[in-house]
Structure formats: structure tokens, C-alpha cells
Amino acid sequence: MSSELAVSVKDLSKVFHIYDSPRARLLQMLLGSRKQFYREFWALRDINFDVKRGETVGIVGHNGSGKSTLLQVISGTLSASAGSVVTNGKVAALLELGSGFNPEFTGRENVILYGQILGMSREEIEEKYPAIVEFSEIESFIDQPLKTYSSGMYVRLAFSVAIHVNPDILIVDEALSVGDALFQAKCMAVLKKLMDRGTTLLFVSHDPGAVKALCNRAVLLDHGNMLACGATDDVIEAYYSTYVRKKQRVISNDDLVRPQSVELDSELTDGADDFQQRASFQRIRNGRASFVNVQLLDDEERITRQVTYGDTVTLRMVVSVEEDLPMLAFGYHLRDKNGFDVAYSDTGLEDAHLIDLRAGEVYTVDWTFRTQLRAGDYSISAVASVPIDLGIGQVDTCDHVPIAVQFNVSRGIYLPLHGAVHFENKVRTRVLSKAAV
Structure with a gap:
């Protein structure tokens, strides 16, 4: 040894x-x-x-x-x-x-x-x-x-x-x-x-x-x-992945997902081939709804992979509905280069589930936020699911993409950030007593 x-x-x-x-x-x-x-x-x-x-x-x-x-x-x-x-x-x-x-x-x-x-x-x-x-x-x-x-x-x-x-x-x-x-x-x-x-x-x-x-x-x-x-x-x-595969039906990831009957604008399909290639890693799908594309956009709605601290960006999910669904929920995990979860949100927290969907429909889900993150490399995972019993966290995972987006945050002109993320703060100071002149 x-x-x-x-x-x-x-x-x-x-x-x-x-x-x-x-x-x-x-x-x-x-x-x-x-x-x-x-x-x-x-x-x-x-x-x-x-x-x-x-x-x-x-x-x-x-x-x-x-x-x-x-x-x-x-x-x-x-x-x-x-x-x-x-x-x-x-x-x-x-x-x-x-x-x-x-x-x-x-x-x-x-x-x-x-x-x-x-x-x-x-x-x-x-x-x-x-x-x-x-x-x-x-x-x-x-x-x-x-x-x-x-x-x-x-x-x-x-x-x-x-x-x-x-x-x-x-x-x-x-x-x-x-x-x-x-x-x-x-x-x-x-x-x-x-x-x-x-x-x-x-x-x-x-x-x-x-x-x-x-x-x-x-x-x-x-x-x-x-x-x-x-x-x-x-x-x-x-x-x-092994947990989800044991709990529900999962289909093969061999074929690319394409909307059934709707022609999409070119800006929605921009980068879709690159997304599908990234998405193949540990992807889980059941065929009920699938991501066609996931993009990170700057404030002028251009695809970006380089962000400066404080920039406002939009995470855009383009999803194709493959069968009639009563409800569809979405979420994302923002992770650092070590895979540690830095931020998370879902449409339950934001009160934005999609309701009464029909097969062949295509939707976009936009998440807009300021990137108040420490300088470094990040990835975003995306998930679409049908809620079953949210009290115990039971969902039917329609599409889970562990690496949907990758991007880098630079410090720019800002002071270094010593935590993983910066919260918005209201700072108030008061003078309780002054030294005698």
C-alpha cells in the first residue's frame, strides 16, 4: 500500500x-x-x-x-x-x-x-x-x-x-x-x-x-x-437520480426535446443545442414536460456567461408540455464551483405555478435577480415537476437538469465580498452622545 x-x-x-x-x-x-x-x-x-x-x-x-x-x-x-x-x-x-x-x-x-x-x-x-x-x-x-x-x-x-x-x-x-x-x-x-x-x-x-x-x-x-x-x-x-428513478417513470435522454407544434422565435432557441449537450449529464425526464432551452440573459436580453457583481440578469426557462397537466412547478438551485447550494427558489415560493396546461403548449418562465455573489464560477440546475403532496415534498419530476447554465461572476469595481452572497441591507446609524467641544 x-x-x-x-x-x-x-x-x-x-x-x-x-x-x-x-x-x-x-x-x-x-x-x-x-x-x-x-x-x-x-x-x-x-x-x-x-x-x-x-x-x-x-x-x-x-x-x-x-x-x-x-x-x-x-x-x-x-x-x-x-x-x-x-x-x-x-x-x-x-x-x-x-x-x-x-x-x-x-x-x-x-x-x-x-x-x-x-x-x-x-x-x-x-x-x-x-x-x-x-x-x-x-x-x-x-x-x-x-x-x-x-x-x-x-x-x-x-x-x-x-x-x-x-x-x-x-x-x-x-x-x-x-x-x-x-x-x-x-x-x-x-x-x-x-x-x-x-x-x-x-x-x-x-x-x-x-x-x-x-x-x-x-x-x-x-x-x-x-x-x-x-x-x-x-x-x-x-x-x-437513483432516488427519482425508483419513485417514478423515467424515459431515455437520447433524443433532443423539440416542441410538438409551435415554431419558436430564434431568440428562444439561441444556444439550445449547447443547452441540450450540457443537460445530458444526470438528466431525469418522464416525458410529461421538458426543457427546450435554459438561458442566462443580461439586462438587454442577450445570452451571457460573464456577469459583474451587482448586474441584473434573467434566468429564462423554455419548456414544452408533452401531455395535459393540471399544474406545473419550476425551481432552480444556484451553486458555486464546489457544488454547494448558494441560492434557491421555486414557483411555490414565488406563487407562480402554471395551471391547466395542454399538450403542445410552450411556456417561458423568467427569474430576474441581481447577482450579488462573490467572484467565481457558478452553475444553475433547473427542475420542472408536477406537485403531488408538497406537505411531504412529493412531486413527479418531469425534467431535472443538474447543469442547465454555467457562468462567471467578476468583482468589477466593487469591494471584495467575504461571504458567499450579499443581502440587501438597510443601515441606520444614530449619534447617542457627542463629545463636548
């Missing part, structure tokens, strides 16, 4: 034996390999990827995809059925809630126990004990049995011990979602400090925003198979 690698996973597979009854398990023990009384469940199949030192890799996938099993094999709490996992350095793992803890022991006793499991000596634990308790913020309960703790208190204590191990490789499996908002923010700040220090992080989360914020790369699992491994934004889009 190269010294540049922190983790190397080669042809990794993990199978579990599922018995339908205790009797079947007993018969298997008695008869051994002469007869099989179990069903095989492959939690992982032929997983291959490497993680470099100091890299942060997110593991994403739907429930049952094998994420937790993968991390358990990497951390050494489960053995592989086939293939290999090699780690280079001290590993600390924060797995499912309560892993490595004894609920009958006090918090103090569990700090010692868990610290030793993670490879700390008794002297190291005693030296770091005050800092561990202080970070966990549960000092008043530290001598109470863990079985009296809430789930949030469990996580506080486990995370505090794990980060004070000073690991070379830190594995975090969704555990931080249990803590309150303040503690989660505190944990994120610590994780970023560890990353800056060169700690390798393997991170499982169902929150795409957290994965994008923390991770250089990501791995997508589905039913134990690795579907994608690469840039975080690309993998998150693939993750979203």
Missing part, C-alpha cells in the same frame, strides 16, 4: 447468513457444509476505492445500501467475506449510537473504556479527560449510568472521546444528526479543524449539504454495489 494512501479497499464483499428460524441455525451448526439452511444476503459486493491521506470522502446511499456495513468493515468491527481493506494510521470510528459503550457503566467509566477501544493508553485518557468532559458539555451527568442518558448525550460523549484520540483516520456514521443544532455546528467546526490538520475523514450522512460542505469526493452505494465514485457534486446528483 502506498504511503500516500490512508485507506485502500479492494474487491470488498460482505455476506450475511439469514436464518428463518432458530432451528435452521441449529441444524446448520450440526450439519456444517453438508447442507445449507440459510439465505445469503450480500450487504457489499466488489467495492473498490482508495482514500488519500488528508482526503475527506462522503459515503452516500439510501437506507439498506451498505453504508454502515462498509464503515464497520473499514473500522475493523466486522470482517470481510472477500477482498481486503488496508488502513494506514490510527483509526477512530463514531458508528451507530452507543457503539463501544456499556449502558451499565457511568459516563466517566465509558470514557476510559471507549478511549482504550480507540487505542489510547490509560495515561493519555487521564490527561485528556478534562478536555473530553468539557467538550461534551455533560459534566453534571458524567458519574451517572449511561442508560440514563438521552441519545444526544450519548453522541456528545462518543464524539468528544473520538476527536481527542487525535486520529489519522476518523470515521463518522450519521451519528451527528442526533445532536442539537448548536452541538452539530460545534462538531462541524472541529471536523474542519481536523481536516486542516491533515486527518482523513470518512463521513456518512443523508444530508447532501453536509456532504458537499465537508467532502472532496464521494462514493455512492446502492444495494451493496458501488454505483459511482468521484467528485462530490457529481455523486450527489447520481444519488438524487
Whole structure:
């Protein structure tokens, strides 16, 4: 294994034996390999990827995809059925809630126990004990049995011990979602400090925003198979695509979308071929309505890819309706070069859904806004959908284009912007007292 690698996973597979009854398990023990009384469940199949030192890799996938099993094999709490996992350095793992803890022991006793499991000596634990308790913020309960703790208190204590191990490789499996908002923010700040220090992080989360914020790369699992491994934004889009494909009908993206019966003005089709080429990446369509073109226009309605801070632009979506629809909603995500969501809007927020549409109709949807963004490269994703139950976020995705528009923002003559975006502010100052002359 190269010294540049922190983790190397080669042809990794993990199978579990599922018995339908205790009797079947007993018969298997008695008869051994002469007869099989179990069903095989492959939690992982032929997983291959490497993680470099100091890299942060997110593991994403739907429930049952094998994420937790993968991390358990990497951390050494489960053995592989086939293939290999090699780690280079001290590993600390924060797995499912309560892993490595004894609920009958006090918090103090569990700090010692868990610290030793993670490879700390008794002297190291005693030296770091005050800092561990202080970070966990549960000092008043530290001598109470863990079985009296809430789930949030469990996580506080486990995370505090794990980060004070000073690991070379830190594995975090969704555990931080249990803590309150303040503690989660505190944990994120610590994780970023560890990353800056060169700690390798393997991170499982169902929150795409957290994965994008923390991770250089990501791995997508589905039913134990690795579907994608690469840039975080690309993998998150693939993750979203697999979810939509499981929930609704999806058609092939081979053919370009053209309006059925309406001739469009040339300004609406300007750049349409380039749009269709960009749109092919991770595009999801169901054939009910499709984007013909998406353009970014300046204040003179010319297509632009270069914008100066403060300019007013229009995001124009041209959509063709392929079948009669009671309602059609639209939205967009504006993302920075790392794929992190900077701004979002939809026609529900703007009270602008299209109602009672007929097959063959073509519409434009214009979004006009000032680009008060930090200088850099940006992209915009576009989505058209039929609302089903917005209370639970259920929609029928007609067309989702992860990269509909790409553009650059320059600072121009303005002062540098130190945040991602500038809000409009009303600033008022008052003199409460003046110095005597």
C-alpha cells in the first residue's frame, strides 16, 4: 500500500447468513457444509476505492445500501467475506449510537473504556479527560449510568472521546444528526479543524449539504454495489437520480426535446443545442414536460456567461408540455464551483405555478435577480415537476437538469465580498452622545 494512501479497499464483499428460524441455525451448526439452511444476503459486493491521506470522502446511499456495513468493515468491527481493506494510521470510528459503550457503566467509566477501544493508553485518557468532559458539555451527568442518558448525550460523549484520540483516520456514521443544532455546528467546526490538520475523514450522512460542505469526493452505494465514485457534486446528483428513478417513470435522454407544434422565435432557441449537450449529464425526464432551452440573459436580453457583481440578469426557462397537466412547478438551485447550494427558489415560493396546461403548449418562465455573489464560477440546475403532496415534498419530476447554465461572476469595481452572497441591507446609524467641544 502506498504511503500516500490512508485507506485502500479492494474487491470488498460482505455476506450475511439469514436464518428463518432458530432451528435452521441449529441444524446448520450440526450439519456444517453438508447442507445449507440459510439465505445469503450480500450487504457489499466488489467495492473498490482508495482514500488519500488528508482526503475527506462522503459515503452516500439510501437506507439498506451498505453504508454502515462498509464503515464497520473499514473500522475493523466486522470482517470481510472477500477482498481486503488496508488502513494506514490510527483509526477512530463514531458508528451507530452507543457503539463501544456499556449502558451499565457511568459516563466517566465509558470514557476510559471507549478511549482504550480507540487505542489510547490509560495515561493519555487521564490527561485528556478534562478536555473530553468539557467538550461534551455533560459534566453534571458524567458519574451517572449511561442508560440514563438521552441519545444526544450519548453522541456528545462518543464524539468528544473520538476527536481527542487525535486520529489519522476518523470515521463518522450519521451519528451527528442526533445532536442539537448548536452541538452539530460545534462538531462541524472541529471536523474542519481536523481536516486542516491533515486527518482523513470518512463521513456518512443523508444530508447532501453536509456532504458537499465537508467532502472532496464521494462514493455512492446502492444495494451493496458501488454505483459511482468521484467528485462530490457529481455523486450527489447520481444519488438524487437513483432516488427519482425508483419513485417514478423515467424515459431515455437520447433524443433532443423539440416542441410538438409551435415554431419558436430564434431568440428562444439561441444556444439550445449547447443547452441540450450540457443537460445530458444526470438528466431525469418522464416525458410529461421538458426543457427546450435554459438561458442566462443580461439586462438587454442577450445570452451571457460573464456577469459583474451587482448586474441584473434573467434566468429564462423554455419548456414544452408533452401531455395535459393540471399544474406545473419550476425551481432552480444556484451553486458555486464546489457544488454547494448558494441560492434557491421555486414557483411555490414565488406563487407562480402554471395551471391547466395542454399538450403542445410552450411556456417561458423568467427569474430576474441581481447577482450579488462573490467572484467565481457558478452553475444553475433547473427542475420542472408536477406537485403531488408538497406537505411531504412529493412531486413527479418531469425534467431535472443538474447543469442547465454555467457562468462567471467578476468583482468589477466593487469591494471584495467575504461571504458567499450579499443581502440587501438597510443601515441606520444614530449619534447617542457627542463629545463636548
